């Protein structure tokens with residue numbers, strides 16, 4: 001079998017661009033992958049065009065060897081753009097291999113360790129009664145793990161952490177009091193704080209308020225996370241931006257975080273994700289995958305989640321709190337993972353278990369989109 005074509009589609013579906021990639025073979029089998037570098041899809045398409053130059057004609061079954069060649073075949077190896085491209089191709093190659101062998105992708109990853117994949121759901125309501133009401137609604141719908149993800153009292157493009165840290169901490173404590181001791185409660189700070197701000201936030205809550213704190217600070221410096229670790233005992237959930245095993249390495253080996261927010265569409269695909277899962281298992285760190293993209297990302301992550309031992313919850317955007325009114329992507333993806341309650345069933349069909357209406361996708365166009373460029377009140381730049 002030989003790869004005959006690589007077709008990237010960066011198209012607006014629902015609320016965002018999705019960069020999905022079709023890899024075709026001379027056996028008539030094709031695979032789908034997705035890339036996760038949201039907001040810089042054009043850069044990833046450039047990388048995919050480079051990779052197509054030497055992947056066409058190659059054996060798609062040699063996934064590990066092709067991964068090494070894509071990552072290392074240049075002097076300037078690595079980086080988020082390249083691993084986002086590798087991720088999509090690696091996922092598509094797993095889809096092809098599963099279809100060629102007549103097995104679901106989880107069989108290529110060591111087999112199924114669980115029958116269904118538990119998820120966590122998110123409320124993006126601002127700290128206040130609505131946030132707690134949405135969390136209660138999610139609990140009634142079956143979720144036992146809930147993430148709070150407020151934007152943090154943003155007004156326009158102004159973001160001042162110190163103006164909302166105290167209120168956010170107070171409403172987290174209120175949520176814990178109202179929702180009970182059992183529910184798993186986390187909060188995503190979207191890496192918007194400094195070490196001192198994050199410490200202030202954590203120290204304003206009673207111990208046991210949060211079960212995990214996601215991305216309190218940016219992740220370039222493991223030492224900064226170690227400094228924050230000394231200032232709080234809340235478990236950290238980080239890693240959704242990491243683009244290789246080497247980026248995870250210091251965090252795993254120094255036992256800085258407790259949950260891996262691994263993103264199979266950015267980290268280097270299923271090949272790289274399985275290595276990181278094994279490495280994390282040795283440190284008793286659980287996988288809590290990032291899953292904000294389209295159904296191909298969800299399908300690939302469901303197979304990953306099924307096949308790893310050390311797993312907590314998969315992020316889902318399909319909960320009633322996040323559904324986009326009037327939007328249904330089933331015309332684009334007629335076969336895709338669908339939640340049953342708070343869990344994804346593990347598909348048993350060959351490959352990823354996903355079908356794409358390529359003609360419909362072709363009719364969609366790309367929309368330029370920029371993340372908000374947030375500023376402090378003094379005019380200086382800060383993180384989105």
Ligand SMILES: [Mg+2]
Pocket residue numbers: 188190214215240
């Ligand atoms: Mg996050």
